[in-house]
Amino acid sequence: MSCDKAIANQAAPGNGFARCMAGSGGGAACSMDMIAPGLGCVVAPNPGPLTGPGTNSYVLGRTRLCVIDPGPDDARHLAALLAAIAGRQVSHVLVSHAHLDHSALAPTLAAATGAPVCAFGAAGAGRSALMQRLAAQGLGDMGEGVDAAFAPDQTLRDGQVLQTGAGPLQVMHTPGHLGDHLAFGWGGALFVGDTVMGWSSSIVSPPDGDMGQYMASLARLAAVGATVLYSGHGAPVADPAARIAALTAHRRGREAAILAALTPGPATAAALTAAIYHDTAQSLWGAAQRNVLAHLIDLADRNLVTANPAPGHDARFVLA
Numbered sequence: 001m002s003c004d005k006a007i008a009n010q011a012a013p014g015n016g017f018a019r020c021m022a023g024s025g026g027g028a029a030c031s032m033d034m035i036a037p038g039l040g041c042v043v044a045p046n047p048g049p050l051t052g053p054g055t056n057s058y059v060l061g062r063t064r065l066c067v068i069d070p071g072p073d074d075a076r077h078l079a080a081l082l083a084a085i086a087g088r089q090v091s092h093v094l095v096s097h098a099h100l101d102h103s104a105l106a107p108t109l110a111a112a113t114g115a116p117v118c119a120f121g122a123a124g125a126g127r128s129a130l131m132q133r134l135a136a137q138g139l140g141d142m143g144e145g146v147d148a149a150f151a152p153d154q155t156l157r158d159g160q161v162l163q164t165g166a167g168p169l170q171v172m173h174t175p176g177h178l179g180d181h182l183a184f185g186w187g188g189a190l191f192v193g194d195t196v197m198g199w200s201s202s203i204v205s206p207p208d209g210d211m212g213q214y215m216a217s218l219a220r221l222a223a224v225g226a227t228v229l230y231s232g233h234g235a236p237v238a239d240p241a242a243r244i245a246a247l248t249a250h251r252r253g254r255e256a257a258i259l260a261a262l263t264p265g266p267a268t269a270a271a272l273t274a275a276i277y278h279d280t281a282q283s284l285w286g287a288a289q290r291n292v293l294a295h296l297i298d299l300a301d302r303n304l305v306t307a308n309p310a311p312g313h314d315a316r317f318v319l320a
């Protein structure tokens, strides 16, 4: 599978981006696609409705490498990454956020390469005060997909600059999809994890995700003015401003649809989901309902709706 050879080839015709600059070292065949000079991508074998073609594990550098998002705990993916690394030094194993499809392989890859795992913090780090309060009120513990055992060797903070073999990497805290979510700036490019994807909107599932934080992170990423976004899943985003604007408008549209659906009277998140997502496959309604609840909590926080009892899947929401 490819992070998107077509786009890479379009973006830089004649640059000769190809599979794996390095040999496979006698192990698994190298399945890394070079998507920019000094940047390779190995797609994990975990395709699905929420992961697209699979998780993108980025291998950054030529002689001294960083890995961004090791991916799921999968022996085939570990073998593919080690083949791509091909014995070269790894300075950092960076994790954008503690979801299993991004972080679970981190300790194994760190042990295999000797590089530290670097991330914002342990699972649950960076959770907003609002979500901490709602979780304490019973909104639910960490949801499925969260890597509850995740614990980085080194914690990163917003504004930190990492010196890597591929030049400086700027650390940005971009909570919303998950409280601990980081983006990494590299020249004009941004590694954005699950905050921006070209093929799908992002799940924001309370109390792990926070819609108010997510919208603020989108605005912050837009302000960077990046020339390309490298996402956690799917192809590179070649027009960041347009894609971030579209995602922002999509969220504002959902918010308007929720407020309109509440005009006749109170409703639960489930009822609103059925009304708003009627043209979406029912298999995705569970994820959709979590997004709707995220919007409702944000609207309640902005005093535009009220919830009875406290915001949650059983609460009835009414226009304030």
Ligand SMILES: [Zn+2]
Residues within 6 Å of the ligand: 097, 099, 177, 194
């Ligand atoms: Zn995620």
